[in-house]
Amino acid sequence: MTSLISVNHLNKSYGKKEILHDISFDIPNHQIVALIGENGAGKSTLINILLNLVSANSGTVSILDSQKNFHEHIGVMMQQNISITRITVKEILKLTQSYYQHPLPYETLIKLADLKDLENSEMPKLSGGQKRRLSFALAIAGNPDLLFLDEPTAGMDSQSRTKFWQDIMTMKDQHKTIFVTSHYLEELETVADRIMILQNKSISFDGTLADLRNLEGEKLIEFDSQLTPELFQKLPEVIVLEHIGQHYQLTTKDAESLIHEITPYLTAITNLQVKQNSLDSLFINFNKEGVPHE
Numbered sequence: 001m002t003s004l005i006s007v008n009h010l011n012k013s014y015g016k017k018e019i020l021h022d023i024s025f026d027i028p029n030h031q032i033v034a035l036i037g038e039n040g041a042g043k044s045t046l047i048n049i050l051l052n053l054v055s056a057n058s059g060t061v062s063i064l065d066s067q068k069n070f071h072e073h074i075g076v077m078m079q080q081n082i083s084i085t086r087i088t089v090k091e092i093l094k095l096t097q098s099y100y101q102h103p104l105p106y107e108t109l110i111k112l113a114d115l116k117d118l119e120n121s122e123m124p125k126l127s128g129g130q131k132r133r134l135s136f137a138l139a140i141a142g143n144p145d146l147l148f149l150d151e152p153t154a155g156m157d158s159q160s161r162t163k164f165w166q167d168i169m170t171m172k173d174q175h176k177t178i179f180v181t182s183h184y185l186e187e188l189e190t191v192a193d194r195i196m197i198l199q200n201k202s203i204s205f206d207g208t209l210a211d212l213r214n215l216e217g218e219k220l221i222e223f224d225s226q227l228t229p230e231l232f233q234k235l236p237e238v239i240v241l242e243h244i245g246q247h248y249q250l251t252t253k254d255a256e257s258l259i260h261e262i263t264p265y266l267t268a269i270t271n272l273q274v275k276q277n278s279l280d281s282l283f284i285n286f287n288k289e290g291v292p293h294e
């Protein structure tokens with residue numbers, strides 16, 4: 001399979017501070033790849049290196065086989081929105097379209113980014129969420145094959161976020177490749193084909209959400225009960241017990257055995273559910289323990 005992005009043995013330091021150490025990965029066509037990591041892990045630095053905005057100390061990066069006109073095929077939504085005075089939404093979109101040979105039609109852009117009512121608004125007068133939506137429209141103006149999204153939904157309201165991810169899924173169906181970083185892991189969980197965790201300067205995990213779940217092997221059992229926490233805490237299969245009032249959440253590696261252990265209390269338990277661990281808690285566990293426990 002040909003790779004859209006190919007990174008080999010990449011290293012980056014700012015002064016004496018090493019940020020990225022021996023990073024290598026390939027990204028083929030038609031995937032949504034989520035790069036996650038704590039604040040300051042180096043995600044934006046990595047994206048900036050991929051985009052040739054920041055230079056690496058060593059290693060190689062190849063994007064779209066480093067075609068001469070590869071910028072024509074790339075869309076970028078940076079973490080910071082740009083804002084230019086005295087230019088309207090319509091004007092900046094039309095101007096951006098004019099730089100590309102095969103831009104998306106103006107009406108498509110306005111519809112995708114939900115900017116119809118704001119066409120004549122000047123950029124600085126948009127709200128934070130509206131600026132984010134305009135940044136999205138600018139990123140896809142050239143109808144890119146490869147889209148980089150750095151914290152794309154920061155500041156968007158929940159309706160805009162839902163629409164945004166639906167649009168991204170549609171773009172994937174149109175054979176686009178999307179490389180995204182975000183701290184909203186519950187959003188990535190539903191869309192990402194592949195998750196890469198950047199931790200301690202390296203990619204410490206690279207696989208699907210199912211792979212990550214298998215690696216950590218934990219499940220959640222939730223229920224409501226008036227019984228005391230001490231009673232559940234002493235059950236051998238409980239790894240972590242959390243409760244808010246009468247609502248309990250037990251983490252276990254063996255859901256079947258734990259259900260067996262709580263069977264004697266079933267008459268005092270309601271709303272019993274076995275759940276998969278969320279990407280959020282998998283990521284927290286992963287960060288706490290460095291490598292997943294056996």
Ligand SMILES: Nc1ncnc2c1ncn2[C@@H]1O[C@H](COP(=O)(O)OP(=O)(O)OP(=O)(O)O)[C@@H](O)[C@H]1O
Pocket residue numbers: 014019037038039040041042043044045046
């Ligand atoms: N131009 C720069 N000069 C010096 N240090 C920098 C520069 N840019 C970033 N850094 C440092 O590099 C580290 C990685 O920053 P980066 O912005 O890549 O992290 P991030 O994972 O994107 O963080 P966040 O999730 O907070 O956006 C941080 O410690 C940051 O302070």
